[in-house]
Amino acid sequence: MSGRFQIAIHILTLLDKADGKLLSSQxxxxxxxxxxxxxxxxxxxxxKFGFVNSRExxxxxxxxxxxxxxxxxxxxxxxxxxxxVLGSTKNQPNPACSVGxxxxxxxxxxxxxxxxxxxxxxxxxxxxxxxxxxx
Amino acid sequence: MSGRFQIAIHILTLLDKADGKLLSSQxxxxxxxxxxxxxxxxxxxxxKFGFVNSRExxxxxxxxxxxxxxxxxxxxxxxxxxxxVLGSTKNQPNPACSVGxxxxxxxxxxxxxxxxxxxxxxxxxxxxxxxxxxx
DNA sequence: TTGTACTGTAATAATTTTTATTACAGATAC
DNA sequence: GTATCTGTAATAAAAATTATTACAGTACAA
Numbered sequence: 575m576s577g578r579f580q581i582a583i584h585i586l587t588l589l590d591k592a593d594g595k596l597l598s599s600q601x602x603x604x605x606x607x608x609x610x611x612x613x614x615x616x617x618x619x620x621x622k623f624g625f626v627n628s629r630e631x632x633x634x635x636x637x638x639x640x641x642x643x644x645x646x647x648x649x650x651x652x653x654x655x656x657x658x659v660l661g662s663t664k665n666q667p668n669p670a671c672s673v674g675x676x677x678x679x680x681x682x683x684x685x686x687x688x689x690x691x692x693x694x695x696x697x698x699x700x701x702x703x704x705x706x707x708x709x
Numbered sequence: 710m711s712g713r714f715q716i717a718i719h720i721l722t723l724l725d726k727a728d729g730k731l732l733s734s735q736x737x738x739x740x741x742x743x744x745x746x747x748x749x750x751x752x753x754x755x756x757k758f759g760f761v762n763s764r765e766x767x768x769x770x771x772x773x774x775x776x777x778x779x780x781x782x783x784x785x786x787x788x789x790x791x792x793x794v795l796g797s798t799k800n801q802p803n804p805a806c807s808v809g810x811x812x813x814x815x816x817x818x819x820x821x822x823x824x825x826x827x828x829x830x831x832x833x834x835x836x837x838x839x840x841x842x843x844x
Numbered sequence: 845t846t847g848t849a850c851t852g853t854a855a856t857a858a859t860t861t862t863t864a865t866t867a868c869a870g871a872t873a874c
Numbered sequence: 875g876t877a878t879c880t881g882t883a884a885t886a887a888a889a890a891t892t893a894t895t896a897c898a899g900t901a902c903a904a
Contacts, residue, residue, distance in 0.1 A: 588808050662715075665716070708807065
C-alpha cells in the first residue's frame, strides 16, 4: 500500500490541533514535507467523505468536518483503501489447474476476513484519541 | 503491498497437494501463470525459512519442508513481510512542526499494533486448513 | 473592480516498486 | 557427457506512487 493513510491521518491531526482555524494546503504540505497539490488531492478526498470542510478564496483553507471524537481511524482508512491490506490479488492463475482455478476466490475470501479484522481494530481508535498522543 | 503473499500461499498449497512429490519451478509457474525465475526466487525465500525443501539436478524440484498443519499463514506472512500492512511510513515530515516531529513515532507504534493483530489472526489458520478449502 | 490568496483538478513527469526476462553456473540423474 | 533441474544475478519492462506544473474558479480586501 501507499503512504496515503499516513498522510490522511497527519492532515486530520493537524486540523484537529488547529481547533477550527483554517489551514491552507500549503501550510499542511509544509508539515508533511510533501507537495501542496498532492495534499489538496487528499483533502479533496477527505472532503468527499465529509471529514473535512474547505473554503475557497483568500483566507480560505481547511477544517475538520466532524468532531475528532466522531471520526475513527477505520473511517479514515476507508477513504484511502483500495485493495486488501495483505496485497494485490490480481494474479491470473491457470484455470486448468485445480489450485489455480480456485485460489483467487479462496484468497479473496480470506483477505476480506483479515481486512475486516483490521477495520474492526481501527474502529477502536478515534482521531481525538490519536491526536491526544501529541504534545 | 505486492502480490508476494498470495504467491507464497499458492506455492505452498500446490506443494501440500503434491503430497511429497517434487514439483518443478516451471510446473508451479504454470499454475501461477508467472515467471519460473520469480517463482524460484520466492521458493528460495521460503526455503530459507524452512518451509520448503529443494533438490537440484534432473528430476529435482520442491516439496514442503514441514507438515502443512505446522505452518500457519502468519509464518508465511513473515517470510514476505517488508513493512506494515497499513502502508509505507517513510515520509520525512517537518521536524519544526510539533505534529510533524512526532507523527512517525506515533504512526509506527500504531501500525505495529495493527500488524500484530493481523499476525495474530493469520496464526489461526494453518496451511493444512487453507489447503483443505480446495476440491 | 482589480489584485491577491486561496481551492479544485487535470495533465504530465519523475521516481520507486514490482514483475518479467535472460543468462548462466552448479548439481544430479540417466 | 548430456539433459534437466535449482540458484542467483543482472537487466529490462511495466505498474504504481509521488511530484510538479499549470490554470480555472472563488472569495476577500483594498
